[in-house]
Each structure stands twice: as structure tokens, then as C-alpha cells.
Amino acid sequence: MSPVNTSAAGRIATGRPLVKLSGIRKSFGPVEVLKGVDMAVEEGQVVAMIGRSGSGKSTLLRSINGLERIDGGVIEVDGECVDPGQIDLRALRQKVGMVFQQFNLFPHLSAGENVMLALKVVKKQDKAATRAAAEAALAKVGLGHKFDAYPSQLSGGQQQRVAIARSLAMAPKVLLCDEITSALDPELVAEVLGVVRRLAEEGMTLILVTHEMRFAREVCDRLVFMHGGRIAEQGPPAELFDRPATPELAQFIGMVEAR
Amino acid sequence: MAYSFDFSSLLDYTPVLVDGVATTVGLTAVSTVLGVALGIGGAAARTSTVKPLAIVVGAYVELIRNTPFLVQLFFIFFGLPSLGIRLAEWQAAVLAMVINLGAYSTEIIRAGIEATPKGQIEAGASLGMTGPQIFRYVVLGPALGKIWPALTSQIVIVMLGSSVCSQIAAEELSFAANFIQSRNFRPFEAYFLATALYLALAVALRWAFSLIGRRMFAKGVARA
Numbered sequence: 001m002s003p004v005n006t007s008a009a010g011r012i013a014t015g016r017p018l019v020k021l022s023g024i025r026k027s028f029g030p031v032e033v034l035k036g037v038d039m040a041v042e043e044g045q046v047v048a049m050i051g052r053s054g055s056g057k058s059t060l061l062r063s064i065n066g067l068e069r070i071d072g073g074v075i076e077v078d079g080e081c082v083d084p085g086q087i088d089l090r091a092l093r094q095k096v097g098m099v100f101q102q103f104n105l106f107p108h109l110s111a112g113e114n115v116m117l118a119l120k121v122v123k124k125q126d127k128a129a130t131r132a133a134a135e136a137a138l139a140k141v142g143l144g145h146k147f148d149a150y151p152s153q154l155s156g157g158q159q160q161r162v163a164i165a166r167s168l169a170m171a172p173k174v175l176l177c178d179e180i181t182s183a184l185d186p187e188l189v190a191e192v193l194g195v196v197r198r199l200a201e202e203g204m205t206l207i208l209v210t211h212e213m214r215f216a217r218e219v220c221d222r223l224v225f226m227h228g229g230r231i232a233e234q235g236p237p238a239e240l241f242d243r244p245a246t247p248e249l250a251q252f253i254g255m256v257e258a259r
Numbered sequence: 260m261a262y263s264f265d266f267s268s269l270l271d272y273t274p275v276l277v278d279g280v281a282t283t284v285g286l287t288a289v290s291t292v293l294g295v296a297l298g299i300g301g302a303a304a305r306t307s308t309v310k311p312l313a314i315v316v317g318a319y320v321e322l323i324r325n326t327p328f329l330v331q332l333f334f335i336f337f338g339l340p341s342l343g344i345r346l347a348e349w350q351a352a353v354l355a356m357v358i359n360l361g362a363y364s365t366e367i368i369r370a371g372i373e374a375t376p377k378g379q380i381e382a383g384a385s386l387g388m389t390g391p392q393i394f395r396y397v398v399l400g401p402a403l404g405k406i407w408p409a410l411t412s413q414i415v416i417v418m419l420g421s422s423v424c425s426q427i428a429a430e431e432l433s434f435a436a437n438f439i440q441s442r443n444f445r446p447f448e449a450y451f452l453a454t455a456l457y458l459a460l461a462v463a464l465r466w467a468f469s470l471i472g473r474r475m476f477a478k479g480v481a482r483a
Contacts (some may be wrong), residue, residue, distance in 0.1 A: 006365060093387040104382035106401075150479035163382075
């Protein structure tokens with residue numbers, strides 16, 4: 001295979017590993033949730049992690065920006081290495097954006113202030129630059145007109161788009177999305193997925209944990225199926241869906257398609 | 260009834276009363292600012308991951324909350340000079356009130372901090388913010404907003420409790436009332452007026468804090 005992969009969506013991955021996970025281990029008490037996971041994501045790739053709840057996919061995603069302390073292994077993002085001994089994770093977190101299931105907007109700040117806060121206190125940008133960056137980020141998710149609205153005045157879909165804008169404004173190298181449509185009413189899912197789809201088309205590196213199988217199939221370059229704390233299978237979505245190699249994946253696909 | 264009321268006799272003591280009210284307001288204002296600041300620091304320490312710090316602050320809170328204010332005040336005013344620390348009446352009063360309010364507000368503010376959804380702290384961390392930045396910009400505002408009514412009540416209690424400071428001759432409102440009734444022998448009138456003034460001060464304080472709370476913390480709070 002040539003080093004340049006063209007995905008189903010017509011995007012081009014560069015072949016440079018941007019995120020590299022080696023031997024990631026994590027236990028919660030006596031329960032080992034990640035049993036030595038290796039994974040690499042190239043710049044511009046869109047990767048979806050699927051699997052049953054408890055398979056370790058969310059834990060793996062959360063370990064990439066240090067929200068879960070790993071017990072073993074190395075995380076490397078754009079040359080920034082983190083091992084279990086690392087205390088200060090801020091350098092890593094500046095390269096990795098994250099969007100959560102529950103949006104996690106700061107309720108006392110307007111949409112614009114939510115986006116501006118980290119630009120101001122982390123990136124130490126001046127007022128004008130911060131404001132301009134926040135306006136641009138909100139415009140990108142189609143919410144330029146909601147700059148002064150508070151989270152409580154926005155729908156779930158709008159809140160999640162503000163959360164995406166807040167992450168994007170920090171100019172991360174990779175964006176992690178942790179079940180970002182799971183808390184939304186069905187009619188609001190599409191507007192959020194639309195934003196993610198556009199990011200993918202623009203070449204943003206994305207790692208998603210998702211239950212939106214149709215979306216994963218259409219937008220992702222690669223599916224990673226996790227089972228029992230390990231990557232059981234991975235590959236192009238069409239291949240995995242049509243010819244699952246493990247009985248676990250076959251069963252999982254059967255379950256989600258029966259819904 | 261043999262007793263005939265004579266409130267006009269209080270008029271001669273107007274300057275004493277004005278001084279007393281001013282001192283009560285002053286004591287309360289200074290100890291509120293310093294006490295709440297101490298409470299914010301204490302709550303941050305008690306919820307921090309630095310265990311020894313959390314334990315020391317916990318001990319302070321329990322010590323103050325489980326001993327009488329009068330004894331705390333006497334200890335500072337009469338006890339500390341044995342160690343060579345001599346404080347004026349107002350200094351001892353302020354110190355005792357700050358230490359007292361600091362302990363209670365630590366507990367009140369801690370409750371607000373602990374009600375912060377974990378996801379918001381994670382969102383701050385994932386944006387690259389430091390722990391202190393997350394505390395200051397993400398946690399503190401909503402936490403104070405949530406516990407503002409409880410904190411207001413505690414400050415009213417401290418304001419009313421400042422009457423105890425008359426026992427070390429801090430010349431606040433209760434001291435003024437004591438002074439007046441010892442001169443004109445009209446305790447009913449003197450204490451009636453003191454009661455009315457305390458009531459007015461408490462109502463004004465609650466009103467002011469409610470106004471401040473609405474100005475500072477109502478942003479983004481869903482209105483039904």
C-alpha cells in the first residue's frame with residue numbers, strides 16, 4: 001500500500017503519526033481496564049473507537065490528554081511524550097482538544113467568554129486577539145450570533161457546538177470527542193455531527209468514541225473495535241462492518257444494527 | 260403599670276449611639292471581607308489534594324465551630340498578652356470575628372465547591388488550565404453563587420455576634436446601649452432601641468447581599 005492513504009471521504013492522510021500510544025495500561029482498583037494498548041493515528045486521520053460499554057474505549061480516549069492517569073506505557077502527541085511519571089500535563093493538553101458528552105460549558109460565562117477564557121489565561125493572548133479568535137471559532141460552528149448567550153439559553157446541540165468552538169480556538173493538533181452526541185435529543189444530533197464532518201473534511205485529526213455507526217462508517221478512515229481492554233480489531237469501516245474477523249465484533253455489529 | 264416610657268431621654272446619647280452603630284458596621288465590614296477571604300482560602304485548602312493542608316484547615320474549622328465565640332474572644336484579648344501579644348479592643352474584636360467567620364465560611368464555601376460538576380473541572384484541565392486557574396475562573400464563581408444565601412446568613416450571625424465584643428469594651432452598639440442604660444437607668448428604652456437598630460442593620464445587610472448576589476452570580480443561571 002502506498003504511504004498516502006486516501007479515505008472513503010476523499011481526504012488525504014499524510015502518513016506521519018501524530019498520536020502514538022504504546023503499551024497503555026490502566027487499572028481502576030483491581031480491575032484492569034486497559035491491558036497494553038498500542039495505537040497510532042496519522043495527521044488528518046479520523047478514527048472512531050467503538051465497543052461495548054466497559055470495553056475501555058472512553059478510558060483510552062481520556063488517557064490521551066491525561067484526564068485518566070495511565071499506569072504504564074507512553075503517550076506521544078506531536079512529539080510531546082507523556083509516561084506515568086509525568087506530573088505536568090499542560091504541554092500535552094495544549095496539543096489535544098477534548099469535547100465531552102455533557103458539553104461541560106462553564107455556566108457562568110457566555111458562549112464567547114467560554115471560548116475566550118483559556119485563550120486569555122493559558123495562551124495569554126491580548127484582549128483583541130482573544131475576542132477575534134473566539135468570534136472566528138463560534139462562526140465556524142455556526143454560532144457567531146450567539147456570542148453573548150449563556151449556556152442555559154442555548155439548546156443542547158448549540159451548547160455542544162460552543163464546546164467544540166472552545167476546543168478549536170486553542171488550535172489543538174488533535175480533537176478528542178467522547179460520545180459527543182449521546183446526551184442530545186435525536187433531532188439535535190445532526191447539527192453537531194455536521195460540524196464534526198466539516199472538521200474532518202478540513203483535515204482535522206479526530207479521534208471519536210461514538211455509537212453513531214452510520215456516521216462512523218461515512219466519515220471515518222478507520223474504526224477501532226475495543227473489547228476487554230484491548231484493541232480487538234481495526235481497519236477501514238467498510239471492511240470491519242462487512243467482514244468482522246472476531247465473533248465479538250460480529251456480535252457487537254449485530255447488536256447495534258438491531259436497534 | 261408603674262413604669263412610664265421615656266424615649267426622649269435617649270436623645271442626649273445620640274452621639275454614643277451613632278458611634279456604636281458605626282463601630283458595629285465597621286467591625287462587620289472588615290471582618291466580612293477578611294473572613295470570607297479566609298474562608299475562600301480555607302475551602303480551597305480543604306478541597307485540595309495536598310492532604311496535610313486539608314487536615315490542618317479541617318482542625319482549625321472544627322476548633323472554632325465547637326467552641327464559644329465569647330471564649331475565643333477572651334482568649335485573644337485576655338489570653339494572648341501572656342505571650343506578649345497585646346491587642347487593642349477593636350483589634351481583638353476584628354481578629355476574633357475574622358477567625359470565627361473564616362471557619363464557618365470555609366465549610367459553607369466548601370459545600371459550594373464540592374457541588375461543582377466534575378466535568379467542568381475536566382473541561383478546564385483539558386484546555387490546559389492549571390489547578391489554581393480552574394479554581395479561580397471555573398469553580399469559585401458558581402460555588403459562591405450557590406452558597407450565597409447561606410453565606411449571607413452567616414455574616415448576619417457574625418454581625419449580631421459582634422455584640423459579644425462589648426464584653427472586652429469594644430465600643431459597638433451593645434456597648435453603647437449598656438453605657439446609656441447605666442447612665443439614665445432606662446434599660447427598656449436603651450435595649451429596645453438597640454434591638455430595633457440591630458434588626459434594621461440585619462435587614463439592610465441581607466438586602467445588600469441579595470443585591471450583590473444578583474449582580475455577581477445571576478449570570479447564566481437558568482430562570483424559570
